[in-house]
Amino acid sequence: MPTDISRLVHNVNEQGFTALEKTGLRGQQDQGLVSTLISRDLSGSDDLCVSWGRILPGQHHLCHHHPDASEFYVVISGAPLVHLGDTDYRAKPGDGIYIPRGTTHGITNDGDEDVNLVVGVSKPADWQFVADE
Template identity: 30%
Template sequence: MATAVGPHLGAHIVRLDVVRIPAGTRWAPEDAAAEENVIVVFAGGGHATSGDEKSDVRRSDAVYAPTGDPYTLTADASGELTAYVWRTTLRPERTPGTAPRRFSNLWRTETQLRGFNGTGEVAAADRTATMNFLFWPGTGTPQLCLHCGFMEPGEYFNVHVHPESEEAFIAFEGEGQLYLADRWYDAVPGDVLFAPPGVPHGTRHPQDDPSAARFATCGGPTPFDPVLYQRAGVSTEVR
């Protein structure tokens, strides 16, 4: 296990770990129930538990474990499982949802944000990406969230800031670029971006070839930023 985002980068709210589980073995972190956790399977497969619920998982599947509930990941006998794990300690003023969604997938399209023009730090591009909301207040998550932004060639998720949130996200699929502070950086699957509160960031697919594979990222601001849901026209109330 490696910590991609944590105190060594100045993160005080969110931590992002990379976990590799050998074939046929189970990972059950002892301190999981003390935190809110979101897990995305990056490679391999197996099954996961969250509280009393269980599901098979493969690449792009996601798991949510609310504060108070443990979770486990078990790799198939045929190969190791690699996952990214977002962790946070729930703030006292935040109340868990009553029946949170525990399993999802990055390509779930039921709730989306389209046409996001950023927050004005950098001139906005007209061709905007689409973002899926997987775990968010509408599914019962009070502090963490999980979004998947996907970009066809030439599309942007425009540069923006979160005034009070730390954001950690990963490049999940394809090749593109990540913006941080004042410049663009090339990114491939597995690369990680961390933006402290108030630091501009965004993503884009800079290629012109319309046949190029899409570029996708996943993660989200912690605590969740209500502006994203307000822009999408959905409630910010934790269900």
């Protein structure tokens, strides 16, 4: 019996992006775009969620943490300022960044090109987003 790939393969260019929807502690809007590629609802995953993220020039993805999930970023393009705990790191294409559960993190695109990154979370859905700013 052939494998049904309709739930297993998703393409960012076909799906497009949606705007991030979280709100910060002072009512500020989270900024950036996301296209989910692997998740519980989309793919039937029971152990992870993977998305393509895009942060446009001048945008800031709010600093936050996940008490119930670890996360990673793989930078595809751009040179964002990645906030990790109390440290800021100037990322570059090819960087893999691990964010342990409970670690405050966020991204600022202070450059003039789009930041594209692959984002993975260690839960397939329903992880907690706790704003830290």
